[in-house]
Amino acid sequence: MKHLYGRAFVDGAVRDDILVRYEHGVLVDVVQTLRVPADAERVDGLLVPGFIDVHVHGGDGADFMDAHGESTSRVIAFHARHGTTALAATTLSASRGDLQNAVEAIARGSVEDGAEIVAIHLEGPFISPDRAGAQDRQSIRGADIHELSALIAEAPRMRWIVTLAPECEGAQRLIEHFRERVLFSIGHTSADHALAVAALEWGAQHFTHLYNAMTGLHHRDPGVVGAALTSVDATAELIADGVHVHPAALRVAVAAMPHRIALITDAIRACGLADGTYKLYDYDVTVADGTARLADGTLAGSVLTMGNAVKNMVELAGLPIETVIPLATEVPARIAAVADRKGKIEMRYDADLVMLSEKFEVERVWVRGNEVAHV
Numbered sequence: 030m031k032h033l034y035g036r037a038f039v040d041g042a043v044r045d046d047i048l049v050r051y052e053h054g055v056l057v058d059v060v061q062t063l064r065v066p067a068d069a070e071r072v073d074g075l076l077v078p079g080f081i082d083v084h085v086h087g088g089d090g091a092d093f094m095d096a097h098g099e100s101t102s103r104v105i106a107f108h109a110r111h112g113t114t115a116l117a118a119t120t121l122s123a124s125r126g127d128l129q130n131a132v133e134a135i136a137r138g139s140v141e142d143g144a145e146i147v148a149i150h151l152e153g154p155f156i157s158p159d160r161a162g163a164q165d166r167q168s169i170r171g172a173d174i175h176e177l178s179a180l181i182a183e184a185p186r187m188r189w190i191v192t193l194a195p196e197c198e199g200a201q202r203l204i205e206h207f208r209e210r211v212l213f214s215i216g217h218t219s220a221d222h223a224l225a226v227a228a229l230e231w232g233a234q235h236f237t238h239l240y241n242a243m244t245g246l247h248h249r250d251p252g253v254v255g256a257a258l259t260s261v262d263a264t265a266e267l268i269a270d271g272v273h274v275h276p277a278a279l280r281v282a283v284a285a286m287p288h289r290i291a292l293i294t295d296a297i298r299a300c301g302l303a304d305g306t307y308k309l310y311d312y313d314v315t316v317a318d319g320t321a322r323l324a325d326g327t328l329a330g331s332v333l334t335m336g337n338a339v340k341n342m343v344e345l346a347g348l349p350i351e352t353v354i355p356l357a358t359e360v361p362a363r364i365a366a367v368a369d370r371k372g373k374i375e376m377r378y379d380a381d382l383v384m385l386s387e388k389f390e391v392e393r394v395w396v397r398g399n400e401v402a403h404v
């Protein structure tokens with residue numbers, strides 16, 4: 030049994046004098062008290078739930094598309110050190126064989142000192158070539174029920190998230206076929222507003238990196254962004270690196286979709302490494318000044334960490350920390366279907382914790398009670 034004592038984000042608010050006890054990786058007690066056990070460790074920052082990233086490709090030189098156990102371990106260990114205690118391993122548009130290999134490797138990925146892989150997010154290949162971003166255009170193809178079935182069979186216990194374009198051939202059939210089994214996310218799409226609304230009716234429930242790689246909101250032509258902002262219960266991802274989305278647009282999304290925005294990194298292999306040129310599937314990506322771009326200037330994922338996303342939402346977007354924390358914890362826990370055990374500092378939840386400094390820097394991280402970072 031271990032005890033931490035100090036300020037913590039509990040029940041939707043920052044509270045003082047919180048005693049957090051955990052045992053065998055699970056929180057066994059969370060209580061506000063002035064009676065501190067002698068063996069409790071006082072923490073000098075703010076304890077928040079571990080972050081959950083539902084869209085991340087890689088980091089520290091490795092990528093889930095490497096389809097290699099060593100790469101998987103590297104990515105989950107790196108992001109754990111930056112506050113991510115659970116994640117959706119995210120793939121890119123690739124050949125059938127490469128996707129199959131990547132999913133097999135992800136399904137075998139271990140936890141140990143890394144973030145827990147709680148979901149697999151297929152970003153493509155059923156997307157629009159016109160909004161491919163840094164995705165391989167040659168690999169983009171029509172939605173295929175058999176292909177998705179075969180992939181799911183590799184990791185049947187995993188939560189599955191699929192980013193697709195509603196205009197992609199076969200998209201409606203695919204969504205209607207798997208809607209109980211898969212969380213479909215609208216993204217990398219040229220769809221207009223009406224088609225995005227239709228896709229929600231077919232069963233899509235999520236939007237991939239809202240604003241990026243989709244039709245924007247014009248007041249006479251509200252696009253996919255307009256469909257997201259006026260949706261009733263769909264969720265949406267935001268890349269809060271200060272480059273992909275203007276701070277004002279970050280605020281608009283949070284205001285229009287309270288409790289339905291999930292901060293993501295969309296981080297690639299180069300995340301955590303020095304500026305330079307790196308591989309993203311078949312492309313070369315150049316990283317400079319915190320931005321990853323293809324040779325033609327197209328943004329190619331990010332070099333963001335969840336810790337920095339949280340900090341940016343406070344410091345760039347100007348939102349209160351109490352508003353921001355759920356966007357990195359409770360909301361993505363729902364999306365990843367682990368809200369019964371992750372995303373909150375609460376009894377019987379996993380002992381996934383982050384300690385933030387006064388400047389909202391990640392200083393300490395625990396994954397299931399195991400401390401993996403201490404700055």
Ligand SMILES: [Zn+2]
Nearest residue numbers: 084152295330
């Ligand atoms: Zn991505």
